[in-house]
Amino acid sequence: MSMGKSLLWICCISLSCMVLSSSNEKSGESDAQDPFTATVDGKEVAIxxxxxxxxxxxxxxxxxxRVVKIMVPDREGSIDDVVLGFDRLEDYQESSxxxxxxxxxxxxxxxxxxxxxxDGTSYALAINNEPNALHGGPAGFHHVVWEVLEHHDDHIAMxxxxxxGExxxxxxxxxxxxxxxxxxxxxRIDYEATTDKKTVVNLTHHSFFNLNGAGSGDVMDHILELNASAxxxxxxxxxxxxxxxxxANTPMDFTRPTAIGERIGEGDEQLTFGRGYDHNWVLDKAEPGLLTFAAAITAPASGRKMEVFTTEPGIQFYSGNFLNGSVSGxxxxxxxxxxxxxxxxxxxxxxxxxxxxxxxxxxxxxxxTHTVIYQFSVLADTR
Structure with missing residues (x-):
């Protein structure tokens, strides 16, 4: 299957050549009632x-x-939004x-x-997941306004x-x-980063997927495969x-397609610690940095399938254990x-x-550098 366009223009990204396209179009630009159009920290926010x-x-x-919507067809051609989220900017801002x-x-x-x-220097981070630091801290990249450099129908660069010290x-x-x-x-998501001082970096994307549609019930019947033997x-x-x-021989084995809910209730210590699945799998790779298959997941009801390809060495699979019905989306x-x-x-x-x-x-x-591709397709009805 195709890995997508080669995106030659990505290869020439630099401080001198990235400019905001004059042909940009964004929704809500002139609609004062748009729930996502606002000014945050003196910067324009829009969809x-x-x-x-x-x-x-x-x-x-x-x-x-933030990816607010991913609209994908199912086996009947019906197009639904397959990621959880909110209808207003304020809800994203207030969700901690x-x-x-x-x-x-x-x-x-x-x-x-x-x-x-x-190099012998200790760094203290914000503790936002007691007793640890999580996802870059409470004011991490998920709560900042990114500068839009270029936007067309098929891509956006930020x-x-x-x-x-941030x-x-x-x-x-x-x-x-x-x-x-x-x-x-x-x-496809492509990341690049540089620094003027030795640091650590680990960027990722955090969409919450439900391939039957956001808010359509649990995902325990979704069938997951992970290209990871450890x-x-x-x-x-x-x-x-x-x-x-x-x-092998543990509930963490998804080397063969298995329903998420099939073993999630077993009395395994790792499942107890995570309240379900919330672990890092070590991907099987011929060599580091290759863009290779990492995961596949299907929803039998809708027929939607999503495959994941990445250059990274690991993948965190999280089964939505801390969602409890209190969040209105x-x-x-x-x-x-x-x-x-x-x-x-x-x-x-x-x-x-x-x-x-x-x-x-x-x-x-x-x-x-880091590349990930979430590849969507539809399966025939085999039920």
Whole structure:
């Protein structure tokens, strides 16, 4: 299957060549009543739409780089929104724990006790997931306004500069991020980052997916496959214990397609710690950095299928364990327990404190890159 367009223009991104396209169009630009048009911290926020001729659309909010909607056809041709979220900007701003559709950084996942050291210097981070730091801190990249550099029907390019000391992390970091909707219904994300001081970086994307449609019930019948024969077990605070264990003969084994709910209620210690699945899987790769298959998930009811391809060494599978019906989302629907899943491509949690894990250190003169593709398709009805 196609990996999407080669996107030659991405390869020439630099400070000197990235400019805002004069042909940009965004929804809500002149509509004062639009629930997503506002000024936040003196910067304009709006919705930007991507679309292709297959009927797929992706709606992007430059606040937090959030994917607000992904409209995808099912086997009957009905187009539904398959990501959880809200109908108003204010709800994204006020939500302190739901990372619906956001870019996550400077460090996705957890860092133990909000602390790490580089070259003998210790850095203290905000503790927002007691006793640990989570997803870059309470004011991480999910709560900042990204500068829109270019927008067309098939892509949007954005930029953010994280200041030295922001949320406790060292270095002024410049991040470029491009969302692309391909002709074959692929949603591609390309990240690049540089720094002027040695730091750590682990960017990821945090859409909550339900392939039957947002707010349409739980995802326990979704069939998941992970290209991973090992995972990183965690302690009760969800910090990796430092080992890599095989998934064989455990509920963590998704090397063969398996319903999410098939083993989630087993009395396994790892499932108890995570209240379900909330773990990092170690992807099987021939060599680091290759764009390779990571996961596939299907919804039998709708026939929608999503495959994930990434350059990253790991993927966090989260089964929506902390959703409990208290969050009122799109169209007033309450998001019930396990009504979505996340597949976050990443380096491993707590890598700055784990010498045996792949390094997340970025030094001046180096470039961080990360690509992920969420590829959508439809299966025939075999029920």
């Amino acid at each position: 930007y739409k991507l679309k292709n001729d297959k009927g797929m659309e992706i709606h992007v909010l430059n606040y937090g780089g 724990e739901a990372y619906f559709g956001a870019v996550i950084g400077r460090y996705g996942n957890r860092i133990a006790k909000g602390s790490f050291s580089l 930029k953010y500069i994280a200041k030295d 949320e406790g992390y060292p270095g002024n970091m410049e991040i470029f991020m491009t969302y692309t909707l391909t002709d074959d219904n692929g949603f 995972f990183t077990p965690v302690d009760k605070t969800l910090i990796p214990v430092g080992t890599i264990l095989p998934v 799109k169209d007033g629907k309450n998001y019930i327990h396990r009504s979505a899943f996340c597949l976050e491509t990443q380096h491993f949690p707590d890598s700055p404190n784990q010498e045996t894990f792949p390094s997340t250190v970025l030094s001046p003169g180096e470039k961080y």
